[in-house]
Amino acid sequence: xxxxxxxxxxxxxxxxxxxxxxxxxxxxxxxxxxxxxxxxxxxxxxxxxxxxxxxxxxxxxxxxxxxxxxxxxxxxxxxxxxxxxxxxxxxxxxxxxxxxxxxxxx
Amino acid sequence: xxxxxxxxxxxxxxxxxxxxxxxxxxxxxxxxxxxxxxxxxxxxxxxxxxxxxxxxxxxxxxxxxxxxxxxxxxxxxxxxxxxxxxxxxxxxxxxxxxxxxxxxxxxxxxxxxxxxxxxxxxxxxxxxxxxxxxxxxxxxxxxxxxxxx
Amino acid sequence: xxxxxxxxxxxxxxxxxxxxxxxxxxxxxxxxxxxxxxxxxxxxxxxxxxxxxxxxxxxxxxxxxxxxxxxxxxxxxxxxxxxxxxxxxxxxxxxxxxxxxxxxxxxxxxxxxxxxxxxxxxxxxxxxxxxxxxxxxxxxxxxxxxxxxxxxxxxxxxxxxxxxxxxxxxxxxxxxxxxxxxxxxxxxxxxxxxxxxxxxxxxxxxxxxxxxxxxxxxxxxxxxxxxxxxxxxxxxxxxxxxxxxxxxxxxxxxxxxxxxxxxxxxxxxxxxxxxxxxxxxxxxxxxxxxxxxxxxxxxxxxxxxxxxxxxx
Numbered sequence: 401x402x403x404x405x406x407x408x409x410x411x412x413x414x415x416x417x418x419x420x421x422x423x424x425x426x427x428x429x430x431x432x433x434x435x436x437x438x439x440x441x442x443x444x445x446x447x448x449x450x451x452x453x454x455x456x457x458x459x460x461x462x463x464x465x466x467x468x469x470x471x472x473x474x475x476x477x478x479x480x481x482x483x484x485x486x487x488x489x490x491x492x493x494x495x496x497x498x499x500x501x502x503x504x505x506x
Numbered sequence: 507x508x509x510x511x512x513x514x515x516x517x518x519x520x521x522x523x524x525x526x527x528x529x530x531x532x533x534x535x536x537x538x539x540x541x542x543x544x545x546x547x548x549x550x551x552x553x554x555x556x557x558x559x560x561x562x563x564x565x566x567x568x569x570x571x572x573x574x575x576x577x578x579x580x581x582x583x584x585x586x587x588x589x590x591x592x593x594x595x596x597x598x599x600x601x602x603x604x605x606x607x608x609x610x611x612x613x614x615x616x617x618x619x620x621x622x623x624x625x626x627x628x629x630x631x632x633x634x635x636x637x638x639x640x641x642x643x644x645x646x647x648x649x650x651x652x653x654x655x
Numbered sequence: 656x657x658x659x660x661x662x663x664x665x666x667x668x669x670x671x672x673x674x675x676x677x678x679x680x681x682x683x684x685x686x687x688x689x690x691x692x693x694x695x696x697x698x699x700x701x702x703x704x705x706x707x708x709x710x711x712x713x714x715x716x717x718x719x720x721x722x723x724x725x726x727x728x729x730x731x732x733x734x735x736x737x738x739x740x741x742x743x744x745x746x747x748x749x750x751x752x753x754x755x756x757x758x759x760x761x762x763x764x765x766x767x768x769x770x771x772x773x774x775x776x777x778x779x780x781x782x783x784x785x786x787x788x789x790x791x792x793x794x795x796x797x798x799x800x801x802x803x804x805x806x807x808x809x810x811x812x813x814x815x816x817x818x819x820x821x822x823x824x825x826x827x828x829x830x831x832x833x834x835x836x837x838x839x840x841x842x843x844x845x846x847x848x849x850x851x852x853x854x855x856x857x858x859x860x861x862x863x864x865x866x867x868x869x870x871x872x873x874x875x876x877x878x879x880x881x882x883x884x885x886x887x888x889x890x891x892x893x894x895x896x897x898x899x900x901x902x903x904x905x906x907x908x909x910x911x912x913x914x915x916x917x918x919x920x921x922x923x924x925x926x927x928x929x930x931x932x933x934x935x936x937x938x939x940x941x942x943x944x945x946x947x948x949x950x951x952x953x954x955x956x957x958x959x960x961x962x963x964x965x966x967x
Contacts, residue, residue, distance in 0.1 A: 403713045417609030425709035458607040466599030468567040468616035469862035470706035478609035563692045564859040
């Protein structure tokens with residue numbers, strides 16, 4: 401179960417940029433660490449995150465091990481119609497997560 | 507008293523000393539990476555605002571905000587923003603893809619910085635134009651330690 | 656900053672056997688976050704961006720999820736915002752059914768085994784931390800109010816005795832740093848009063864949420880003492896003494912991320928000191944006037960550091 405948090409205004413103005421904040425629970429394992437047993441912990445990071453607005457992609461990110469654990473991203477988007485914000489991500493192991501937030505136009 | 511003191515100090519220092527082993531690596535030449543990302547072109551300086559603490563308290567999580575000057579119109583907008591940390595084992599920290607639908611070329615995140623270094627931000631704008639900015643960050647506790655207990 | 660110049664040196668030199676029972680609380684009580692830098696404080700205050708809140712989010716889901724052969728937490732306890740309000744602030748607490756004092760994590764484990772008929776979640780597991788973070792969150796802004804009398808008195812006395820007991824190869828007691836030298840520096844770290852108000856906490860050093868027991872075990876490691884096992888009576892007793900010592904402290908202000916305190920590496924050289932460590936060690940060993948001067952420089956550097964967080 402992937403956990404994340406999303407924050408966006410419930411009501412936005414058409415054509416006016418608004419901020420979307422996303423926080424994803426993930427260790428962003430670098431592959432450089434070793435566990436207590438001396439074995440190296442394999443790299444596993446959220447490598448891709450995309451955000452669509454009413455079906456249209458507004459932002460995407462390719463992340464590496466240089467992004468802090470439990471990655472935080474904030475970015476802007478412009479809406480032309482009401483709908484849903486969908487944020488999806490996947491990690492090196494192929495696990496995926498999804499967050500949604502609905503918004504209306506003012 | 508002196509003896510106690512003498513005994514205590516190296517021992518107290520032992521925790522960071524252990525952590526320091528093999529922790530740092532020298533800055534790499536990120537020129538080739540920048541050229542590759544910029545399609546062989548020399549990016550122009552300026553036009554990018556980077557908010558980054560001058561002194562980061564912990565390299566595991568350094569807050570960063572990037573703002574690129576752009577009208578963000580269909581004809582003229584930011585397509586991509588790259589974060590490059592020359593002293594990280596993998597210098598390309600992240601790439602963000604934007605479009606006119608972003609409305610505003612501003613992105614915030616938190617990065618890991620493996621030691622004091624220059625952090626570069628490269629932006630790709632419409633019409634194969636590139637801009638670059640760099641900031642010095644003093645990292646007072648390096649990232650990438652194994653702190654499992 | 657009244658004690659900013661003081662260091663471990665002072666602790667070692669001036670601390671006698673501080674076993675007086677009346678030494679309960681440092682005055683004034685200061686939450687651990689007050690000893691952190693401006694950007695860490697900002698991160699803790701940001702209720703959305705604080706990564707510890709992810710564990711609260713997961714805990715809320717777990718709270719509502721039925722166990723395979725038993726009820727969900729919510730089946731018995733209902734809406735946590737009501738039923739769990741103030742509960743975490745009363746732990747560690749004596750549990751009549753168990754016949755001993757348990758901390759919040761111990762209580763959750765016992766409940767899982769007895770009521771949900773399942774294996775108790777492992778100490779320090781993501782599941783246990785998420786549940787305790789979620790329950791602790793319901794006490795955000797409320798003052799710590801633990802009972803130390805009656806059936807809890809033995810654990811309290813044990814915890815108090817541990818707090819003042821010199822331990823490990825360094826021969827140090829909790830009290831030497833956290834009663835007598837809070838506000839001072841230990842390597843690059845400012846010494847806090849050692850309160851349990853904000854736990855479990857997200858530490859940048861751990862890059863994860865962790866329990867107070869984990870933090871206490873790190874202190875045992877720090878003084879080179881044998882670490883008590885998770886869930887051991889000694890750790891719980893110490894937790895109870897710490898809670899009693901912090902009674903009335905509400906931790907982060909309302910709306911703050913009380914259960915998700917973020918602190919930086921206490922052991923690391925996260926320090927913008929004015930001289931290399933080897934020189935510092937020498938001057939500290941000498942304990943000279945130069946040493947005192949350096950300490951002032953150090954505290955000044957620290958003050959400058961917090962001022963210099965200019966977003967360049």
